[in-house]
Amino acid sequence: MKKAFIGGRLRRLREERGLTQSALASALDLSPSYLNQIEKNQRPLTVPVLLRINAVFGVDVQLFSEDDEARLLSELREILSDPQLGESVSGAEIRDLVANMPGIARSLATLHRRLRTESDRAEALVAHLGLRAEDGPAAPPAPFEAVRDFFYAHHNYFDRLDAAAEGLFAEARLTIGETAEGLSGHLERRHGVRVVIAEDGPLRNWDGASRTLTLLRRLSPSQRAFQMATQLALIALDEPIDALARTAAAGRDETHRLARIGLANYVAGALLMPYRPFLAAAERLGYDIERLSECFGVGFEAVCHRLSSLQRPDARGVPFFLVRVDRAGNISKRQSATDFHFSRAGGTCPLWNVYAAFAQPGRVLVQIARMPDGRAYLWVARTVEHGRPGYGAPAKTFAVGLGCDLRHAERLVYAKGLDLTDPAAATPIGAGCKICEREACVQRAFPFVGRPLAVDESRSVHAPYAAS
Template identity: 65%
Template sequence: MSKAFMGVRLRRLREERSLTQAALAQTLGISTSYLSQLEQNQRPLTVPVLLRLNASFGVDVQIFSDDDEARLVTDLREALSDGAQPETVSVAEMRELAASMPAVARTLVSLHRRHRDAVERNEAMAARLGDEWIGDAPARMPFEQVRDFFYARHNHIAALDDAAERLYADAGLAPRTVHAGLSAWLATRHDVRLVFDDGDQAQRRFDPVSRTLHLSPDLKQGQQAFQMATQLALLELDELIDRLTDDPSLRGEEARTLARIGLANYFAGALILPYGDFLRVAEEARYDIERLSRHFGVGFETICHRLSTLQRPDARGVPFFFIRVDRAGNISKRQSATDFHFSRVGGSCPLWNVYAAFARPGQVLTQLARMPDGRTYLWIARTVGRGNGGFGIPGKTFAIGLGCDVRHAGRLVYAKGLDLSDPDAATPIGAGCKVCERPACAQRAFPPIGHALAIDQNRSMLTPYPVT
């Protein structure tokens, strides 16, 4: 932060508040000439000035965050490397644009997404030719809108965390007593009766007429408590969830309904693992997931998902990225409290340890992984399984990945034995073959977008799709 040049953002902030340079300089306790130098990127924005901005205007420091800039650079790389541009834009130029003119950069990203939406709509229309066709298919899938809804908030919903902590205290809950406590709260406050229905295929089904909550007996106690907490969110926080989902990024009732479920699930995790208590124990345990699982009586996946939400401004945990994949490489969950994310174009990287976890079920694997931009991450991966409900009924197996920037790795027990300072210790991975810039990767599945292939029928290379 001591070398952050954020002149355009500072000038925009001043203009949005209709302040002159002299007025803002007086508020911040600096000279007008010094403020002018800051706005012209002749001097870096220092931590003391940033703290005064926060104190005077309640400015969210994230708008001056390097992490936000890295997110924007990643999105720009995706937008400007799809092969449609007449000129190649260098990563250095993208970084300059993201740092100096973030609003322009976000507009370019938005225009590209609108273009991609139109292309996807045309493809969907073409796929329907010859069938009964409905012309107004949605431009983007509802689940993508919901994913971006959480991503834009760094996977942290403060209002739900606060509500969960209040209810945790009011209901007298404690680790490993949540199941009984929630059962009693639902009965006394909402006249809801629990039924463990072996014949119901649903994990949770609520009948509002009979006030009956049906839960699957195949679920473990922690999972049953999570389902009870989810239903409680829909009973007690209906108005708050409605306000949160009244967002222009959620287009259509299907997207808003999916977002409601996602927010109810967020509240459930926040209620079972209340923010303050959970963060304290996590720090004491050096983020040992299995220790946290035993302490709170919930599963590995639930702990990992909660760890990815600890971004309260005055009490931040390690900013994690959370992902869940199946054996086929399908990503069914993806949440980020940090700037790391895989591209929406194509799949993810086969060199990533989240896929190796399937070969060693139940074991925690660690990996230092370096992205093409030079950033290195510590990744933890492990499989989780869900048993079947009887003979002949297939179960589920997923791999969970939890990662953070290497600068936070020292706070984690999983850094033991790893040389965090050795750049050669990291596995080079990418954001998906179609946008990955690593030309010598033997695992490449698709040619990179925006590059001409070096095709030579008289030469065979170990690396698929060599580029010029």
């Protein structure tokens, strides 16, 4: 553990428990002056003190993790770089705000997300109706954005659902890597559901009246198992799924329905790859995605999804973040178990290996990447193809990226042969040109919105903006 100056969080914990400094110092067997220095960030929070806090109050040590601070810091840096705010905010000021007043920092981030979403929806509605901009009404977040933010806020882990999935695996007497037949039998025996295979039509169709689940023949065994597991989740875990979905929906029916599907899919992944066996296999195999895919009989993308959710408090895996993009740069999935911040300001970085994957389909690419704030990550990327619709029809091709903080890289097989200590080995990337401070980047497409464009006629610094 590095020296962590996070007195603001300790002060907030003390105030939430209604304790004075003297009372907390006594409970932690510290002198009041020493505790006062910790709260004022004059001394770091040490491991022994952290363990005492955990023993006395039973709080999760992740409360004091630097990962959440870095995640919030990155988001606020993007928010406060907006030139429309009219005032420049330094990085030091943002760091102080996050470290000393994290509650206010999180509230600012939440307010900005709501404002951004409502502004986007209002502009779209105004354009559609042909109204003036000032006539556009505020709108709630788009359903898919609301659900995505909900998963992001939960660090892509739902303990109750994950534990329930392990129970369903045992109840159905499934075998790891060969779950399709077992799920079909369990659905029929336990829930009276008949699984039917069709030659054409939708990939999956559920008829509640006849309790028939129809699956398309061209689905692979693992895809059929996933669809059956999703239906089992909607039947057997309807109550906990619905309760979580209503929290995400905030009263909106469409968001509620989408959240139910997302949570059922989460359970399906947890059912096909039960937490403890999957984590044990991942650690044993060095988080080798392709070998895990072979062991559990699922696809590359499914394994990446599961790896990004291994955050059980008493058995944590490597905290990964996952992204799925298409050739045009559209991000259709982004999930984070930790601190990586995905930009919403438009675009991502073309130097990121997730885009290079399209040039080498089917091959696993590895990259050490460094963000402008100095944090370094190990990224693994590969293309995946969805569906085989027949001759002449376009296939759906995506690139899936799975990343983790560089400090976890030694646990991954993908770090073999890499010099993790050499700063020059890292590719400098950013979250998107408009919020990236690397002015000399050869791939820059737009100026950084946080500072004015300074044109130097004697040099070709801004060639990326000109016609070539």
